[in-house]
Amino acid sequence: MNLFLGILIGALTALFAPAAPAEDVAPDVLVKTVTEEVIAIIKQDKDIQTGNTKKSITLVEEKVLPHFNFTRMTALAMGVNWRKATPEQQQLLVEQFRTLLVRTYSTALSAYRNQVIDFKPLRAPAADADVVVRSEVKQSGTEPVSIDYSLEKTSGGWKVYDVTVGGVSLVTTYRDAFASEVRNAGIEGLIKALAEKNRKLETKAG
Amino acid sequence: MLLAAVLAGCASVSSPDPRDPWEGMNRATFEFNDAVDRAVLKPVAEGYRFVLPEIVRTGIRNFFSNLQDPWIALNQLLQGKVERALDDASRFLWNSTFGLGGVLDVATDMRLPKHNEDFGQTLAVWGVDSGPYFVIPILGPSTVRDAAGIVVATQAYLPWQLPKWLDFNNRVTWQWSLTGLDLVQTRANLLDATNLLEEAALDRYAFIRDAYFQRRRNLIYDGNPPPLPASDDKPAAVPNDPQTDAGAPAIEAAQREGPPATAQPGEAAPPFRLVEPQVPADASDALSNDAHAVAPAP
Numbered sequence: 001m002n003l004f005l006g007i008l009i010g011a012l013t014a015l016f017a018p019a020a021p022a023e024d025v026a027p028d029v030l031v032k033t034v035t036e037e038v039i040a041i042i043k044q045d046k047d048i049q050t051g052n053t054k055k056s057i058t059l060v061e062e063k064v065l066p067h068f069n070f071t072r073m074t075a076l077a078m079g080v081n082w083r084k085a086t087p088e089q090q091q092l093l094v095e096q097f098r099t100l101l102v103r104t105y106s107t108a109l110s111a112y113r114n115q116v117i118d119f120k121p122l123r124a125p126a127a128d129a130d131v132v133v134r135s136e137v138k139q140s141g142t143e144p145v146s147i148d149y150s151l152e153k154t155s156g157g158w159k160v161y162d163v164t165v166g167g168v169s170l171v172t173t174y175r176d177a178f179a180s181e182v183r184n185a186g187i188e189g190l191i192k193a194l195a196e197k198n199r200k201l202e203t204k205a206g
Numbered sequence: 207m208l209l210a211a212v213l214a215g216c217a218s219v220s221s222p223d224p225r226d227p228w229e230g231m232n233r234a235t236f237e238f239n240d241a242v243d244r245a246v247l248k249p250v251a252e253g254y255r256f257v258l259p260e261i262v263r264t265g266i267r268n269f270f271s272n273l274q275d276p277w278i279a280l281n282q283l284l285q286g287k288v289e290r291a292l293d294d295a296s297r298f299l300w301n302s303t304f305g306l307g308g309v310l311d312v313a314t315d316m317r318l319p320k321h322n323e324d325f326g327q328t329l330a331v332w333g334v335d336s337g338p339y340f341v342i343p344i345l346g347p348s349t350v351r352d353a354a355g356i357v358v359a360t361q362a363y364l365p366w367q368l369p370k371w372l373d374f375n376n377r378v379t380w381q382w383s384l385t386g387l388d389l390v391q392t393r394a395n396l397l398d399a400t401n402l403l404e405e406a407a408l409d410r411y412a413f414i415r416d417a418y419f420q421r422r423r424n425l426i427y428d429g430n431p432p433p434l435p436a437s438d439d440k441p442a443a444v445p446n447d448p449q450t451d452a453g454a455p456a457i458e459a460a461q462r463e464g465p466p467a468t469a470q471p472g473e474a475a476p477p478f479r480l481v482e483p484q485v486p487a488d489a490s491d492a493l494s495n496d497a498h499a500v501a502p503a504p
Binding site: 100103104107108111113138140141142143144146166167168169172173176177180181193194197201 | 223260264267268271272311314319320321322395398401402405406407408409412413416417420421423424425429431
């Protein structure tokens with residue numbers, strides 16, 4: 001009887017406890033774990049610290065990329081123009097934007113120098129499907145810089161769809177840039193501009 | 207010559223941003239600043255970073271940062287944030303004494319974090335509108351309000367004040383050496399950021415301008431800005447990745463949102479308009495110095 005009860009309780013705990021599957025990880029825990037993992041790798045890797053672009057891009061693609069929803073990011077950055085793009089154009093936009101962001105993110109990582117990152121307790125109710133995980137980068141003699149991650153719950157787990165650094169939202173800033181490019185040269189023009197930008201960065205990295 | 211550049215700038219502006227009516231002139235100043243930066247400021251800052259070890263650079267950064275704290279404290283007071291003003295004054299006292307003249311930032315370790323305030327933010331809290339975007343020669347992105355703030359702040363710049371009291375024989379030399387060092391160390395601190403910008407931006411001028419407005423808004427509200435009323439200009443249908451498609455509810459909800467607030471003429475007006483949440487709530491938050499409450503104990 002006791003044994004049966006024990007198994008029953010065990011089974012129920014396994015059902016309701018958020019521990020096991022990856023997609024059930026809480027958003028704040030997810031961001032914190034990934035950040036700490038990436039920082040630990042950078043700290044050990046002299047190549048990344050001295051600006052080895054290929055290595056940091058690999059790091060971003062392996063550790064960070066799976067937790068981002070680039071389609072959502074691109075759609076938000078496109079604003080009303082997203083619906084005007086054909087599915088093929090949408091796919092190209094997502095690809096080019098992803099390439100650009102991965103590269104920028106990689107450069108940002110190689111600039112990391114032992115700053116302390118603090119994570120703040122999650123303020124949203126547990127039932128929310130859209131949360132902001134707040135963190136702060138501390139450095140002596142300057143005010144802490146906030147890094148806020150906007151995440152949404154999907155069937156594949158929590159996915160980041162915007163990053164806001166010191167109050168500057170990635171998506172918002174690109175939204176203005178994309179809108180003006182589309183106004184001047186259309187959606188095809190924006191795709192071309194993004195591809196051109198990526199090609200230049202590629203050749204610069206050699 | 208300069209006039210020609212300005213006119214050329216004006217001619218190329220095809221879709222003006224309402225916040226940036228002087229885009230032609232601003233772009234010309236931006237190009238000028240960029241040329242000066244590439245020729246002088248950036249190479250000197252790179253040399254500075256290459257020659258001096260990190261610990262020395264941190265000491266110099268702390269020293270100049272400390273000299274700003276009295277002015278920051280005064281701005282807190284002018285904005286009615288007494289507790290923060292006391293914190294910043296304490297920072298200055300601790301760092302100037304136990305921090306060896308500001309070289310060590312001991313106050314941060316005493317849970318007195320650095321704040322970012324200036325007279326432009328104070329004017330904003332008093333209700334002064336930002337005015338048009340304005341790129342200042344050498345100093346860079348600003349607005350009319352923030353530029354006015356900088357003019358006032360020059361009177362409070364301590365490297366120009368201290369030597370007068372002490373009556374150094376070489377006062378002017380000291381003033382300019384300190385100002386020059388401050389400029390170089392500030393630029394050196396921004397090297398990573400500007401390199402990143404070079405990579406990230408399609409149009410660097412517009413990117414910096416848009417980031418500037420977002421950043422200032424964030425600073426004015428001390429990191430907790432109310433949501434923007436225009437935040438409903440997000441796309442009506444936000445698709446998810448094919449494999450993580452949340453399905454109909456998202457689209458349905460999006461359709462209920464109606465057309466964006468920035469609707470083109472002719473389109474139907476949105477059924478409702480988001481109102482900016484009341485400022486007093488935020489102001490009282492700021493007064494209670496939430497930085498201490500929110501930050502987890504290390």
